Amino acid sequence: MTASPRHGGHGNPATVPRVRLVDVAREAGLSKTTVSAALNGTGRLSPAVRERARETARRLGYRPNATARLLRAGHARLIGYTVGEYVAGRWSYMESPYFAQLTSTTAAAALRHGYALVLLPAGAASGEWTDLPLDAAIIADPVADDPLVDDFIAARIPIFTDRSVEGRQGAHWVDIDTDAAVRDVLDHLHAEGARNIAIVSLDTTTRFHTAAAHACRTWCAEREVRHHLTLSAEPGNGSVVEAVERALAAAEDADALFVIAEATPPLVLDAARRAGRSVPDDLLLVCVSEDTSAAHTSPAITTLSLNPEGVAEAGLDLLVAAVESGDQQPTGRVVPTRLEVRDSSRRADGGPDTARRPV
Amino acid sequence: MTASPRHGGHGNPATVPRVRLVDVAREAGLSKTTVSAALNGTGRLSPAVRERARETARRLGYRPNATARLLRAGHARLIGYTVGEYVAGRWSYMESPYFAQLTSTTAAAALRHGYALVLLPAGAASGEWTDLPLDAAIIADPVADDPLVDDFIAARIPIFTDRSVEGRQGAHWVDIDTDAAVRDVLDHLHAEGARNIAIVSLDTTTRFHTAAAHACRTWCAEREVRHHLTLSAEPGNGSVVEAVERALAAAEDADALFVIAEATPPLVLDAARRAGRSVPDDLLLVCVSEDTSAAHTSPAITTLSLNPEGVAEAGLDLLVAAVESGDQQPTGRVVPTRLEVRDSSRRADGGPDTARRPV
DNA sequence: TTGAAAGCGTTACCAA
DNA sequence: TTGGTAACGCTTTCAA
Numbered sequence: 189m190t191a192s193p194r195h196g197g198h199g200n201p202a203t204v205p206r207v208r209l210v211d212v213a214r215e216a217g218l219s220k221t222t223v224s225a226a227l228n229g230t231g232r233l234s235p236a237v238r239e240r241a242r243e244t245a246r247r248l249g250y251r252p253n254a255t256a257r258l259l260r261a262g263h264a265r266l267i268g269y270t271v272g273e274y275v276a277g278r279w280s281y282m283e284s285p286y287f288a289q290l291t292s293t294t295a296a297a298a299l300r301h302g303y304a305l306v307l308l309p310a311g312a313a314s315g316e317w318t319d320l321p322l323d324a325a326i327i328a329d330p331v332a333d334d335p336l337v338d339d340f341i342a343a344r345i346p347i348f349t350d351r352s353v354e355g356r357q358g359a360h361w362v363d364i365d366t367d368a369a370v371r372d373v374l375d376h377l378h379a380e381g382a383r384n385i386a387i388v389s390l391d392t393t394t395r396f397h398t399a400a401a402h403a404c405r406t407w408c409a410e411r412e413v414r415h416h417l418t419l420s421a422e423p424g425n426g427s428v429v430e431a432v433e434r435a436l437a438a439a440e441d442a443d444a445l446f447v448i449a450e451a452t453p454p455l456v457l458d459a460a461r462r463a464g465r466s467v468p469d470d471l472l473l474v475c476v477s478e479d480t481s482a483a484h485t486s487p488a489i490t491t492l493s494l495n496p497e498g499v500a501e502a503g504l505d506l507l508v509a510a511v512e513s514g515d516q517q518p519t520g521r522v523v524p525t526r527l528e529v530r531d532s533s534r535r536a537d538g539g540p541d542t543a544r545r546p547v
Numbered sequence: 548m549t550a551s552p553r554h555g556g557h558g559n560p561a562t563v564p565r566v567r568l569v570d571v572a573r574e575a576g577l578s579k580t581t582v583s584a585a586l587n588g589t590g591r592l593s594p595a596v597r598e599r600a601r602e603t604a605r606r607l608g609y610r611p612n613a614t615a616r617l618l619r620a621g622h623a624r625l626i627g628y629t630v631g632e633y634v635a636g637r638w639s640y641m642e643s644p645y646f647a648q649l650t651s652t653t654a655a656a657a658l659r660h661g662y663a664l665v666l667l668p669a670g671a672a673s674g675e676w677t678d679l680p681l682d683a684a685i686i687a688d689p690v691a692d693d694p695l696v697d698d699f700i701a702a703r704i705p706i707f708t709d710r711s712v713e714g715r716q717g718a719h720w721v722d723i724d725t726d727a728a729v730r731d732v733l734d735h736l737h738a739e740g741a742r743n744i745a746i747v748s749l750d751t752t753t754r755f756h757t758a759a760a761h762a763c764r765t766w767c768a769e770r771e772v773r774h775h776l777t778l779s780a781e782p783g784n785g786s787v788v789e790a791v792e793r794a795l796a797a798a799e800d801a802d803a804l805f806v807i808a809e810a811t812p813p814l815v816l817d818a819a820r821r822a823g824r825s826v827p828d829d830l831l832l833v834c835v836s837e838d839t840s841a842a843h844t845s846p847a848i849t850t851l852s853l854n855p856e857g858v859a860e861a862g863l864d865l866l867v868a869a870v871e872s873g874d875q876q877p878t879g880r881v882v883p884t885r886l887e888v889r890d891s892s893r894r895a896d897g898g899p900d901t902a903r904r905p906v
Numbered sequence: 907t908t909g910a911a912a913g914c915g916t917t918a919c920c921a922a
Numbered sequence: 923t924t925g926g927t928a929a930c931g932c933t934t935t936c937a938a
Contacts (some may be wrong), residue, residue, distance in 0.1 A: 206703060208931060224933060231934095232907065249703050254680035255623055256931035259614045259914050265678065266665070273856070282651035283839070285642065291643035295666040304679055306625070307664045309653040319624065320663055321613035321680075343610045344565060351915045425839050451839040454813035462845065480784050481811040486821065568917060578925045582918060591923060615915035618930050 207284035273332030382444035487531035631689030741792035846890035
């Protein structure tokens with residue numbers, strides 16, 4: 189019996205053939221079964237045999253073929269990760285501190301549960317992931333009726349995203365209470381004396397931005413507080429800072445600025461200064477941001493954190509429960525946001541320190 | 548013949564069994580082979596049969612099992628991605644704009660070549676990836692003698708990283724010319740009149756930081772320019788800004804500041820202001836950064852971009868060539884960095900616009 | 907305590 | 923033009 193020519197493992201056609209389980213078995217004078225059991229610490233083997241198998245495997249530099257094990261196991265412990273739509277480009281979501289943190293904390297949570305994350309571009313077409321052995325998919329910030337969602341559901345791959353998919357089979361969700369978060373910011377601003385609020389948001393159909401804008405309008409109507417909404421055409425510092433400038437120019441008598449669109453916080457502070465406003469004396473400032481630079485400006489900037497860590501943690505708990513039980517029943521969870529009150533939104537004569545107020 | 552009980556695909560034990568190729572074949576009254584050929588567009592099949600197979604597959608909601616295809620194909624088109632060491636935490640590298648961009652542009656380049664990226668934490672132990680079917684691994688910024696490198700090489704998984712692995716089998720590299728980049732910055736500063744340069748770097752053994760510090764010392768010695776090096780204990784705005792403050796306090800007569808450690812650029816500008824310096828009038832400023840906020844301050848901040856896009860592109864070209872040829876021969880490439888000269892480093896009476904000077 | 911054989915779901919070869 | 927069968931590399935039952 190001659191050894192048939194084989195290609196190397198994992199895509200190295202012209203390489204020295206990889207050593208397989210059967211090679212170790214032959215070399216050690218044992219069977220595949222025995223070597224497998226020895227290496228995996230299963231079965232009832234004599235210590236001598238187990239050690240011989242292990243030694244041989246070590247000597248030959250044996251590495252089990254991950255794909256083969258996966259086929260056997262019936263799962264890949266791989267989770268697809270993507271963003272529904274990000275108007276600035278298919279990958280530029282990583283440049284947003286929010287998504288960067290969501291991505292890294294999701295990857296961390298996944299790994300703790302024994303899963304690894306596969307990075308997909310925003311709005312990935314199904315051709316870009318059908319060849320991947322995914323156990324589940326996470327879709328951050330899908331747009332309304334996102335085709336991605338349907339693609340994954342059709343492929344019977346359970347998805348984890350926000351509440352926009354509520355009630356659909358195999359669609360699980362984790363969400364923040366945008367309405368409460370926004371109201372909390374506005375209540376805070378109002379308590380500090382704001383009566384005319386300039387708001388800068390983003391011109392997208394993302395659930396967060398539409399919900400936030402809606403919450404602002406409702407709150408302002410209820411309280412009879414004046415407000416002025418300005419939209420940035422796209423995410424990114426350039427466009428958002430420009431929108432802030434427009435907002436400040438248009439709402440000359442605004443006494444507070446609430447920037448919902450993500451921008452580097454110190455830049456927003458600079459824009460306010462350039463517009464001749466002094467923060468917090470004649471303009472209170474709150475930014476929605478995960479950027480740590482907000483804590484290092486003077487005055488430090490109050491931020492509303494959307495709590496990507498919490499979203500990631502909760503999402504993975506749900507995911508693991510769903511994937512490992514095989515249960516199709518949609519599950520969901522609301523995680524709190526965090527308002528970090530700093531000097532930029534406190535009147536100089538300031539009240540008590542109200543930092544880290546969970547919503 | 549009864550259908551044997553099967554568990555669902557990809558980790559759904561308690562689920563309705565997934566439909567397999569053989570199910571489609573049986574339903575359509577064809578063989579597995581025929582259906583496979585029909586679906587893959589291979590073989591010579593009559594249009595009628597091909598359509599029947601396809602229609603049946605569609606009707607049954609058939610999705611090929613990715614793992615099984617992979618086992619057959621012998622590769623997974625999956626690339627591991629990790630960072631050698633990042634002192635602030637295993638995942639916090641994503642909060643650095645440099646790594647965020649490197650990660651996203653690498654993922655983009657990979658996908659263009661038909662590969663997907665699997666995200667691993669900094670300093671991943673081999674237990675965290677041996678079960679993954681990786682065709683190759685990318686290790687960004689390994690530390691000297693990184694054990695990660697040896698682990699991957701031992702597992703016969705080709706790696707792509709920087710020049711620190713030059714010459715080792717299966718170790719390919721892409722690097723920037725740190726020395727030239729640093730000298731270019733210093734030459735620029737010198738040409739603008741700097742004679743006493745404060746430098747802020749990071750206290751790590753990362754190749755970039757050690758090489759950059761070395762280049763600074765050498766250049767300053769050659770030119771007999773005074774300099775003062777301050778180290779930040781860790782990455783992140785807090786620590787780096789504090790180091791900038793120390794640097795400015797210690798080097799009172801410095802006429803230029805070169806911040807090599809990554810910090811949000813507007814924060815550095817603020818720190819200079821708080822220290823009573825006016826940029827660029829009595830302090831020229833250059834930051835190593837990929838952060839877009841540098842372009843939006845006033846004055847706009849000159850940055851040295853380490854060109855993560857270029858690194859990613861070159862790395863993937865090499866990777867694909869190596870993986871698909873199976874060639875063990877180490878390959879390598881140097882990519883240019885980019886000095887974006889803006890107002891923060893131009894004397895007010897300024898010379899010609901020298902923006903986008905490739906090194 | 908050890909080993910033979912079946913099976914995971916797919917694709918490729920070759921015979922009909 | 924179509925289909926049977928082997929093979930990818932591993933784990934697991936079951937029999938010796």
